[in-house]
Every structure is written in structure tokens, then in C-alpha cells.
Amino acid sequence: MLLMEILDGMDPHQLRTFVTVARLASFSDAARELGYTQSAVSQQIAALEGDVGAALLERRPVRATAAGERLLEHAGPLLLRLDAARADVRRLAGATGGRVVLGAAGVTVTARVAGALAAVRERYPRAEVTITQVARAEVAARVATGAVDVGLVDGVAAPSDPLALGDAGPLRTVAVAEEPLAVLMPVGHPLARRAGLALADLADARWLDAPDVAMELDRLRAAAGAGAGFRAAARYEGGEVRGLLALVAAGHGLALVPLPAAGGDGIAAVPLRTPRLVHRTELVHGALPEGPVALLVETLTGR
Incomplete structure (x- = not known):
């Protein structure tokens, strides 16, 4: 069966439930994490298996079947793009308000970054500024899904070569240091x-x-x-x-x-x-409606 045929009309809630059950290897633990009853989780898995026409989970013990393993390979990127689409629309609508959440990986919080954040606080004194450490491999996904507003990621690269961040949605990256x-x-x-x-x-x-x-x-x-x-x-x-x-x-x-x-x-x-080789630092961001996040990006990139 072609992937697009499998995914046509698939309920993202059922897909997210399936991923959670497979990750925890437990229907009851997945129900607690998702806030559902165990019977609701079982019903969602059964409905998903009916949609794709294949058993996705073995029940005793709970583990993915061969078909389930294949679906898991696609589920992560699919759910990420759905979350990224939702976050992108919220950013364009200015729904993030006056907060600035900077997700920084590695050794990217420098005096320059601290100065840029100070400029944001001066212009927007009521802005809620948070700096949180994020693993390098997770920066793009965290920005795409709106968990952080802007990310700083670093890595080894040839001079002027961009870092490989993977496909997490319509994000923009700008080099801020080499x-x-x-x-x-x-x-x-x-x-x-x-x-x-x-x-x-x-x-x-x-x-x-x-x-x-x-x-x-x-x-x-x-x-x-x-x-x-x-x-x-x-x-x-x-x-x-x-x-x-x-x-x-x-x-x-x-x-x-x-x-x-x-x-x-x-x-x-x-x-x-x-x-x-050089140590390259890149700024990762999505849509930038006017506000403190846009000012932070402008200050760091010189735009």
C-alpha cells in the first residue's frame, strides 16, 4: 500500500495516541500521559488499525508490529509538521504575545546575545524573557512547534557552510557568528x-x-x-x-x-x-510579526 493511501484521511489524534502507546509500551501509561481513559486509547488504536488495514501493535507485551514500525518512521515527521503549521499560523497572528523564549544549544549564549536581549528589554520592558537550554538536535523542532520563539544552534562546519538542521517546517536560519x-x-x-x-x-x-x-x-x-x-x-x-x-x-x-x-x-x-573548520552559530526563527522576538532577531542579525 502506498504511503499516501495509508495517510489519506488519517486522524492526527489517533496517530499521536499510537506513537505514545508505542513509546511507553503500555496502553494504561499512554492514557495517563494523554489524559484519556484506557478504553478511549484502545478505541483510537483500533480505529487507526481499521483505517490502515493492518495491525499496528501487539498487545501482550505491547510493541509495534512490522507495519507499526513502518508507520512510526513516518509519524514523527508528520506530527512535527502538523504542530509546526499550527505554531506558524499562531506566530503570524501575533498569538505569542509579549514573551521571548530563546532556546540555546551548546555555547551560544555570548555577550552579544546578552546585549541583544537587553535591547529587547529596553524597548519592551514588560516582555517576559526566558533563556532555556535545548539539545542541538532539537532546536529546529522546538522553534517550529512554538516551544521556543527563536533558537540558537551551533556546530562544526566548513567556513560559510550552513549547519544541517533537518526539515522542521518553514524556518529561516541566519549565521550570527563563525x-x-x-x-x-x-x-x-x-x-x-x-x-x-x-x-x-x-x-x-x-x-x-x-x-x-x-x-x-x-x-x-x-x-x-x-x-x-x-x-x-x-x-x-x-x-x-x-x-x-x-x-x-x-x-x-x-x-x-x-x-x-x-x-x-x-x-x-x-x-x-x-x-x-569553524564553530558556526546560527539563529533559527519562523514568521516574525512586529514585537520583541522580531527585535531580537533584528539586533542579532543586523537586519
């Missing part, structure tokens, strides 16, 4: 006195896996053209740069960060020379 990269290591490390380093030469080193405050190890493998290497000696799930610096200084592993963010007691920051 900075050189540096490898962080303890001051006593054998490479600490080098003038520059090649990424490929560090594939077998001990690395810190710190996806929220340093460059992700899978991106380092891709940048170095390495199918292996860049193994994590330790994982840091915190969002504070000072925590990362303390771990590096103590010898738990290397980390690749933007050069302006490098530095600290016991830390050496050696510039990355090859390949030619």
Missing part, C-alpha cells in the same frame, strides 16, 4: 605546546563526550573522514562549560570547542589547523 576552533587538553599533555593540530592525528586520543558544550564525537569523525576513532573516555551530560573545563584539566579527555570559550586553570587550548 569562530576558530581549539582542542582543549591539560597543560601537561604532550601536545599542549603545539602551534596547531590536525584533527586526523587525534583520532586515537582520549576524548570527552560532551554533546551539549563541545563538538559531538560523531561530527568529529565525519570532519576527519574517520570511520572509527574519537572514542569517549568519559561522558559529560552537563550544560556548563566550567564543568567541561574541570574534566579536561583533570585528564578525563580532550574536547573541541570554539576558541573564545577556551581557557581556564590547568587548560591548554591548541588551535585546530586542519581540516579548515
Whole structure:
């Protein structure tokens, strides 16, 4: 059966219920999360299975069938685009009011960002300003669905190349900064006195896996053209740069960060020379009716 035939007339509420049941592997837990009765959840799943003409869930234990797994592959992007469409219309109608919710990934909250937020508060003193940390991979989706009004995402890229953010709806991205990269290591490390380093030469080193405050190890493998290497000696799930610096200084592993963010007691920051990469920061936003969010974007991008 063709995908469009399956999706024709599909009830998004039933689809969302199916995704929740599959994720939680429980009809009762899904009912509690969604605010339905368990019988209502069962009825929605049965109706969805009737629409697509296939069993989507095994009941004991609860798990997706082969047909259900295939539908799950499409359900996430479909529901995301539905939520994104709703949020986009709300933005155009000015329904977000006077709030500014900035979703920031990595080390993107800089003095420049703080200054732009100050300009917003000066023009709109009653604006409710919130800065929240968002995982890099979730920034575009959070902006698209209106969970945050504007996002800042960073990553490794060739100079002037945009970051790969995926398709989350009609969003716009604008580069707001490109900075050189540096490898962080303890001051006593054998490479600490080098003038520059090649990424490929560090594939077998001990690395810190710190996806929220340093460059992700899978991106380092891709940048170095390495199918292996860049193994994590330790994982840091915190969002504070000072925590990362303390771990590096103590010898738990290397980390690749933007050069302006490098530095600290016991830390050496050696510039990355090859390949030619930069730390790129992009602003992600949707429609911009007049108001504090539009001013924030204008201030950061110089529009």
C-alpha cells in the first residue's frame, strides 16, 4: 500500500495516541500521559488499525508490529509538521504575545546575545524573557512547534557552510557568528605546546563526550573522514562549560570547542589547523510579526 493511501484521511489524534502507546509500551501509561481513559486509547488504536488495514501493535507485551514500525518512521515527521503549521499560523497572528523564549544549544549564549536581549528589554520592558537550554538536535523542532520563539544552534562546519538542521517546517536560519576552533587538553599533555593540530592525528586520543558544550564525537569523525576513532573516555551530560573545563584539566579527555570559550586553570587550548573548520552559530526563527522576538532577531542579525 502506498504511503499516501495509508495517510489519506488519517486522524492526527489517533496517530499521536499510537506513537505514545508505542513509546511507553503500555496502553494504561499512554492514557495517563494523554489524559484519556484506557478504553478511549484502545478505541483510537483500533480505529487507526481499521483505517490502515493492518495491525499496528501487539498487545501482550505491547510493541509495534512490522507495519507499526513502518508507520512510526513516518509519524514523527508528520506530527512535527502538523504542530509546526499550527505554531506558524499562531506566530503570524501575533498569538505569542509579549514573551521571548530563546532556546540555546551548546555555547551560544555570548555577550552579544546578552546585549541583544537587553535591547529587547529596553524597548519592551514588560516582555517576559526566558533563556532555556535545548539539545542541538532539537532546536529546529522546538522553534517550529512554538516551544521556543527563536533558537540558537551551533556546530562544526566548513567556513560559510550552513549547519544541517533537518526539515522542521518553514524556518529561516541566519549565521550570527563563525569562530576558530581549539582542542582543549591539560597543560601537561604532550601536545599542549603545539602551534596547531590536525584533527586526523587525534583520532586515537582520549576524548570527552560532551554533546551539549563541545563538538559531538560523531561530527568529529565525519570532519576527519574517520570511520572509527574519537572514542569517549568519559561522558559529560552537563550544560556548563566550567564543568567541561574541570574534566579536561583533570585528564578525563580532550574536547573541541570554539576558541573564545577556551581557557581556564590547568587548560591548554591548541588551535585546530586542519581540516579548515569553524564553530558556526546560527539563529533559527519562523514568521516574525512586529514585537520583541522580531527585535531580537533584528539586533542579532543586523537586519
